[in-house]
Amino acid sequence: MYALTGANGNLGRLALQHLLTLVPAEQIIATTRNPQALEDFAAKGVVVRRADFSDPTTLRAAFAGATRLLIISTDAVGQRVEQHRAAVQAAVQAGVQHITYTSAPDASTDAPHPVQQEHAHTEIALAASGLAWTALRNNYYTELLPGILQTLQVGNELLVPEGHVKPAWITRDDCARSAAFVLAGKSDLTGPQDLTGPEALGFADLARRWSQLSGHTITPITESDQELTARLIAKGLPEQAATGTIGLIAWFTRNGETRVTNVVEQITGTRAVPVDAQLRTLA
Numbered sequence: 001m002y003a004l005t006g007a008n009g010n011l012g013r014l015a016l017q018h019l020l021t022l023v024p025a026e027q028i029i030a031t032t033r034n035p036q037a038l039e040d041f042a043a044k045g046v047v048v049r050r051a052d053f054s055d056p057t058t059l060r061a062a063f064a065g066a067t068r069l070l071i072i073s074t075d076a077v078g079q080r081v082e083q084h085r086a087a088v089q090a091a092v093q094a095g096v097q098h099i100t101y102t103s104a105p106d107a108s109t110d111a112p113h114p115v116q117q118e119h120a121h122t123e124i125a126l127a128a129s130g131l132a133w134t135a136l137r138n139n140y141y142t143e144l145l146p147g148i149l150q151t152l153q154v155g156n157e158l159l160v161p162e163g164h165v166k167p168a169w170i171t172r173d174d175c176a177r178s179a180a181f182v183l184a185g186k187s188d189l190t191g192p193q194d195l196t197g198p199e200a201l202g203f204a205d206l207a208r209r210w211s212q213l214s215g216h217t218i219t220p221i222t223e224s225d226q227e228l229t230a231r232l233i234a235k236g237l238p239e240q241a242a243t244g245t246i247g248l249i250a251w252f253t254r255n256g257e258t259r260v261t262n263v264v265e266q267i268t269g270t271r272a273v274p275v276d277a278q279l280r281t282l283a
Contacts, residue, residue, distance in 0.1 A: 163253025
């Protein structure tokens with residue numbers, strides 16, 4: 001059987017939908033903290049079980065009978081290394097043979113950001129488990145772009161942070177589809193795998209692409225973090241929101257390396273979707 005955690009989350013629901021096209025519903029175990037939230041999938045024949053990462057005693061029973069497991073990383077920053085380790089241990093005890101895990105770009109124990117460090121420690125736990133494993137290092141979601149770009153837009157200018165790293169934006173659906181294929185055993189890729197979109201685009205690149213698609217000139221303006229934050233506050237954003245936004249995009253452009261792969265196509269047989277569809281929603 002094929003089990004996945006976080007099945008009621010945005011990524012989890014998409015992965016479930018794709019998994020249903022690959023294996024029979026009665027062979028799927030969907031786990032979540034709130035099983036009632038998955039009644040729509042239970043009606044299709046999916047086995048729904050409770051699994052709460054904050055209560056590790058629920059995990060072994062949730063994974064029982066599964067030979068392949070998808071662990072969708074939790075959002076409990078600062079706690080999830082222990083949560084993920086407990087899930088890996090429960091998987092071993094339940095007889096799981098292969099684990100797929102949703103990781104992050106440039107996961108490393110000496111990375112500058114705690115999120116990347118946490119994913120690296122989970123990958124280490126997977127490697128030490130004795131099980132076969134695949135870590136899908138999902139690049140940054142394309143779906144984030146409309147909100148970010150609208151926030152950074154001031155008139156016909158796009159405020160651009162300093163930094164040389166260009167994210168290879170990927171749709172959440174491509175990540176979910178890839179995870180479902182690996183979970184279903186349709187790919188033999190193992191170890192860390194970088195999941196990216198088809199091209200790397202920094203914020204200045206995005207401004208130019210947005211201009212092309214919209215027919216309106218959007219000029220990228222590169223300034224320091226302090227200057228960008230001040231301009232967002234002047235635009236009307238609360239100081240905390242402005243600081244948080246600049247901190248997020250600075251992370252995108254200054255951590256790790258620019259990297260584009262065709263791993264999505266290798267896994268699924270279909271190319272990753274470009275950013276244009278999301279940018280057209282802003283046109």
